[in-house]
Amino acid sequence: MRAWPGWRRVAVPVAGVAVIAGISYALAKLSESATAVNWAQLASVALGVFTVIPTVVTMLRQQQPGRTSSPDQVDRAEQALRTLVRAQWREEILIRELDDPTPLPVRWRISGLDVMDQDDRVDRPRFLRSWFGLGRVRFDGRTDRMPEMAERFRKLARRRLVILGEPGMGKTTLAVLLLRELLEEPQPGDPVPVLLSMSGWDPGAEPVHRWLSRRLRENYPALRAPDFGPDAARGLVAYRRVLPVLDGLDELPRQVRPLVLSALNAAPATKAVILTCRTSEYQTAVSLPGGDVLAGGAVIEPRPVKSSDVIAYVRNRLAPGQAGAWAGVLSAVKDDPDGPIARALSTPLVLWLLGKVYIETRADPARLCDAARFPTADAVTEHLLDNLVQATFAAIPPEQDTADPHDHDHPFRPRREWNPDDAKRWLSFIAHHMSAGDTRDFRWWHLHRAVSRRWSILVGGVTVGLTVGVTVGLISDAVVALRSPHEGSLRDALLFGLAGGPVGGLVGGLTGGFILERMKGSSLEPAYANLKLRGQLRKVAEHFALGLVIVLPVGMLAAFALWRVAGIGSKTGDFVLYGLVVGAVGGLTLGLNGWVTTPLTSARPQAPLITLQRDLQLVYGRSLTFGVALGLAFGFAGTLVNGFSGLPGGVAAGVAFGVAGGVVFTLTFGFTGASSIYFVAVSMLRLRRRVPRRLMSLLEDAHRVGLLRQAGPVYQFRHAKLQDRLAQLHGDRDRPRPPRRPGPPRTDVTG
Numbered sequence: 097m098r099a100w101p102g103w104r105r106v107a108v109p110v111a112g113v114a115v116i117a118g119i120s121y122a123l124a125k126l127s128e129s130a131t132a133v134n135w136a137q138l139a140s141v142a143l144g145v146f147t148v149i150p151t152v153v154t155m156l157r158q159q160q161p162g163r164t165s166s167p168d169q170v171d172r173a174e175q176a177l178r179t180l181v182r183a184q185w186r187e188e189i190l191i192r193e194l195d196d197p198t199p200l201p202v203r204w205r206i207s208g209l210d211v212m213d214q215d216d217r218v219d220r221p222r223f224l225r226s227w228f229g230l231g232r233v234r235f236d237g238r239t240d241r242m243p244e245m246a247e248r249f250r251k252l253a254r255r256r257l258v259i260l261g262e263p264g265m266g267k268t269t270l271a272v273l274l275l276r277e278l279l280e281e282p283q284p285g286d287p288v289p290v291l292l293s294m295s296g297w298d299p300g301a302e303p304v305h306r307w308l309s310r311r312l313r314e315n316y317p318a319l320r321a322p323d324f325g326p327d328a329a330r331g332l333v334a335y336r337r338v339l340p341v342l343d344g345l346d347e348l349p350r351q352v353r354p355l356v357l358s359a360l361n362a363a364p365a366t367k368a369v370i371l372t373c374r375t376s377e378y379q380t381a382v383s384l385p386g387g388d389v390l391a392g393g394a395v396i397e398p399r400p401v402k403s404s405d406v407i408a409y410v411r412n413r414l415a416p417g418q419a420g421a422w423a424g425v426l427s428a429v430k431d432d433p434d435g436p437i438a439r440a441l442s443t444p445l446v447l448w449l450l451g452k453v454y455i456e457t458r459a460d461p462a463r464l465c466d467a468a469r470f471p472t473a474d475a476v477t478e479h480l481l482d483n484l485v486q487a488t489f490a491a492i493p494p495e496q497d498t499a500d501p502h503d504h505d506h507p508f509r510p511r512r513e514w515n516p517d518d519a520k521r522w523l524s525f526i527a528h529h530m531s532a533g534d535t536r537d538f539r540w541w542h543l544h545r546a547v548s549r550r551w552s553i554l555v556g557g558v559t560v561g562l563t564v565g566v567t568v569g570l571i572s573d574a575v576v577a578l579r580s581p582h583e584g585s586l587r588d589a590l591l592f593g594l595a596g597g598p599v600g601g602l603v604g605g606l607t608g609g610f611i612l613e614r615m616k617g618s619s620l621e622p623a624y625a626n627l628k629l630r631g632q633l634r635k636v637a638e639h640f641a642l643g644l645v646i647v648l649p650v651g652m653l654a655a656f657a658l659w660r661v662a663g664i665g666s667k668t669g670d671f672v673l674y675g676l677v678v679g680a681v682g683g684l685t686l687g688l689n690g691w692v693t694t695p696l697t698s699a700r701p702q703a704p705l706i707t708l709q710r711d712l713q714l715v716y717g718r719s720l721t722f723g724v725a726l727g728l729a730f731g732f733a734g735t736l737v738n739g740f741s742g743l744p745g746g747v748a749a750g751v752a753f754g755v756a757g758g759v760v761f762t763l764t765f766g767f768t769g770a771s772s773i774y775f776v777a778v779s780m781l782r783l784r785r786r787v788p789r790r791l792m793s794l795l796e797d798a799h800r801v802g803l804l805r806q807a808g809p810v811y812q813f814r815h816a817k818l819q820d821r822l823a824q825l826h827g828d829r830d831r832p833r834p835p836r837r838p839g840p841p842r843t844d845v846t847g
Contacts, residue, residue, distance in 0.1 A: 164334060165325025173319055173328035174337045178288045180316050182279050185291075188806060189276060191799065192814070194269060200409045200444055202239045202266050203399040204259075209375070211258075211382050212395040219253060219394070235394050239266065239273060246277035250286075255339070255368035256393035260375045263817055264445030264477075265398045267372040271341050274370065278339070287339040287368060288332075290315075293812065295347045295536040299355045304363035308333045308340060314621070315808030317707075333365045340366060345373035345381070347536060347816065353377065354387030361391040369393075401442045403429050409447060413455050425461045437464055440476035445815055449480035452802070457491040481821040485523055486516035488801050510797030512790075520822075522794060523803070524829070525786045527813065527822035536819065537810040540704055540792065541622055541711075541770035544777040622711040622770045622809065685725045705792050707809045708771055715769030 165173065189195055212218065212233075219233040235257075237245035249257060261267045275289040292311050299307070312319060312329035319328045332338050345353055353373075360366050371390060373381075375397065381387050389395075407426050414422060429438045440446045454461045463469065470476045494510045529546045530538055781787045788794055795811050798804045803818070804811045813819035 165328045165331040167331075167335070169323070169325035169328060170331035170335050170337060173324040173332055174288060176318060176324070177290070177312075177316060177332065177338075178279070178282075180318060181275075181288060181290055184806075184808070185272065185276055185279065189272065191802060192272075192805060193802065194273060194276075198409075198412050199240050200401065200447060201405055202270070202401060202444060204235070204237050204239075204245070204270065204396045205399060206233055206235050207260055207375075207395040207397040209260075209379060209395070209397075211260075211379055211389055213389050213392055217253065217392045218256075219251070233394060235396050239270060242273050242277045243281070246274060246281070249274065249278075250283065252392075252394055254392035256390055257370045258378065258390050258393050258395040259370065259372045260378055260395060260397045262375060262443070264443035264815065266444040267374075268343050268815075269444065271343060271370055271372050275341055287337050289339040289341050289370070291341040291343060291807065293347075293536045293807065294342050294344045294356070296534060297348065297356070298352060299359035300352075304359050305330070305333050305365045308338065308365070312338070315810075317622075317809075336365060336367055339368050339370070341370040343372050344536060344816070345371055346377035350377075350380065351384075353381035354384045357381060357388055357390055358386060361388060401444070401447075403433055403438060403442075406438075406441050406447065410450070410455070413451055415458065418455075418458065421460055421462070424465050428465055436467070436470055436473050436476055439473035445817065446477050446480065449477070449484060452491075453480050453483050453487040457487050459487075477817075478821065481818060482825070484818065485520040485803065485822075488803055489514050489516045489519050489797075492801050494797075510800055512793055512797060514794060514797065518788070519794065519798070520825075521785075521829075522787050522791070523798060524822040524826035525781075526795070527819045528826040530813075530819060531823040536812050536816065537807070538704075538795070538812070539810050540708055540774050543781075543791075544773045546786075547777050547780050622707040623714045681725055685721065703806060704809050704811055705796050708774065708792055711769060712771040715771055 206212070215233045235248055235252075237248060249255060259267045259270055271291065275291055278286065278289045290312065292308075292315070297307055302310070309327070309329040309332075312332065316329075319332075321328075325331065345356060348356065360369060360371075369390075371393070378395075382389050406429055410422065410426065411419070425437060428435055429441060432438055441450065450461075453459070454464075464476060464479075470479060489510070492509055494513050526538060529543070530536065533542070533545065778787055778789070778791050782789055795804060799806055799811060803814055805814055806812075813822075
């Protein structure tokens with residue numbers, strides 16, 4: 097989200113202070129009434145409307161980083177990023193089974209299409225080509241000989257590579273294997289290869305360097321740590337310390353692809369780059385008006401997979417006793433290379449699907465030889481995609497050995513047992529949600545976009561507003577009644593709080609829900625925590641000072657209102673002392689909140705489930721702490737100025753305000769947190785049977801069994817075809833079916 101204009105960042109806080117001052121003045125005028133009930137009613141409404149403030153604060157916080165880090169800080173950030181990427185892909189390669197000792201040998205070579213730059217701009221000058229014009233750029237390699245391909249990549253003049261191929265031919269797999277090889281055997285001066293999905297990028301609205309910086313900050317939050325300076329991600333891009341491995345140019349709209357190529361050619365920060373795209377889409381992007389080849393980039397394509405390699409690959413994965421059942425399929429591959437089975441199994445993707453659906457489940461593959469049922473290669477592929485989810489969850493049950501405490505650490509087994517049909521239905525909805533958002537990334541903090549507008553307003557507003565309004569109404573009325581000498585005032589105040597509190601709560605809650613709905617497209621990101629004090633004292637002091645500057649004026653206004661309305665204190669000095677105590681405690685608490693939300697430099701790669709758990713703990717922990725501390729400060733300050741008739745009254749008021757403050761801040765500031773919005777969305781979607789109650793657990797298990805891949809804090813389907821097919825199945829299931837036409841009346845001809 098773009099930063100707000102400067103005048104708005106000034107005008108909004110000024111307007112907020114003016115509103116608070118106006119409320120205080122109104123309360124002072126109405127306090128001339130002989131009854132305290134008027135004050136209780138206005139306090140309930142005013143504090144109920146307080147639920148709107150957190151949403152406004154969240155909007156003001158969404159600003160883009162500014163200055164760039166120093167060269168020394170960028171050096172440290174580069175080392176940290178290399179460590180994070182290496183740890184991330186070591187685990188991911190294990191889960192995706194890309195370290196197979198007998199992998200499928202996919203052969204790659206320079207494309208024969210007219211989609212590559214001039215040879216001298218792609219490869220370093222060679223004797224025959226320079227003097228006699230003989231020979232051409234060579235880039236031959238095999239996926240089972242990756243060190244040779246990595247060395248060939250390093251010898252390219254600009255280290256630019258375009259990986260083309262039809263769907264399922266292993267473009268992303270080659271990019272991942274090349275990334276791993278460049279990471280494991282780095283040479284001096286090598287940048288850090290980072291795989292990024294291109295879905296959703298519009299270079300016309302977001303230039304290359306900004307997009308790369310933003311994606312680095314999103315996928316590797318440790319780069320935001322203060323040790324790396326104000327904007328380490330921006331520095332890494334500016335100093336060319338990152339090798340972007342951009343996956344899925346074909347996932348972008350047709351008119352955007354030429355803009356991407358032009359932007360990469362013009363951007364000084366992307367001298368080296370690896371790009372994957374489907375062959376026909378790349379040809380179109382190069383030929384469209386404004387399009388161009390990737391300057392200085394070698395373009396490679398896969399050769400057709402040999403039938404002998406397919407047969408050897410399948411046989412190596414068969415368990416003892418399975419060979420007889422597979423004789424018919426393997427004969428069809430060998431004897432009929434143009435048949436549907438052989439053509440389907442000529443791609444690495446379909447071979448992987450075959451292993452998951454038939455080999456691992458030990459199902460009978462004889463039905464694949466039925467030409468009437470599977471007349472084309474696409475029919476075979478769709479059949480395997482349709483049965484992949486059920487077959488995977490059925491074939492890989494969770495470990496049940498409770499005597500082994502390490503069973504849950506097995507990287508290839510789910511931690512829970514899922515009904516295969518339910519898992520397919522839920523994952524189909526997730527695929528549909530991602531496709532509707534035109535993205536290949538599932539960000540859990542964006543799930544609320546799948547919920548309709550009326551449900552967002554109704555559930556969010558009513559739940560939060562009523563809870564806050566009733567709590568604040570009861571507590572505030574009880575505090576006033578405790579100071580009243582009249583008999584029965586406590587009972588009357590509590591009854592009035594039950595009646596008046598929800599009014600203010602609904603006003604603020606529904607307004608806050610409406611604002612949250614309008615923020616559907618905004619960048620609501622997870623929070624991160626840092627509780628280490630060593631080396632952070634200066635940062636802590638800065639946050640505390642900022643908190644005092646922000647909260648102290650608010651505390652003074654609140655003290656003025658309570659002094660004039662509720663009669664807390666009889667002297668002007670009491671009002672000042674009260675405001676100083678409340679403002680100081682609130683400022684220190686706000687400063688503590690800003691300090692703990694700073695990421696750690698040594699943070700591990702942020703998996704989706706970990707980011708959700710940390711955001712939940714941090715958001716509610718800091719909200720509850722802030723509310724309780726501020727509430728107790730109210731009571732303590734009131735006792736100091738003799739506003740609650742001694743210590744017992746002050747203690748009672750402090751506890752009451754603490755409970756109210758804890759509830760208010762937890763449900764308001766907490767409700768604007770990414771994890772809170774996520775759980776509201778899950779609850780509403782669960783009522784419609786769209787997702788399970790433990791959605792993140794399902795996605796984690798789908799990742800462990802190989803259906804999903806993990807890219808930082810987001811999940812992606814193992815292959816774009818899988819996401820597209822599941823999204824299509826969800827759409828077919830939800831599409832209303834036409835009514836059946838009544839047939840002719842049946843005639844009984846018997847007898």
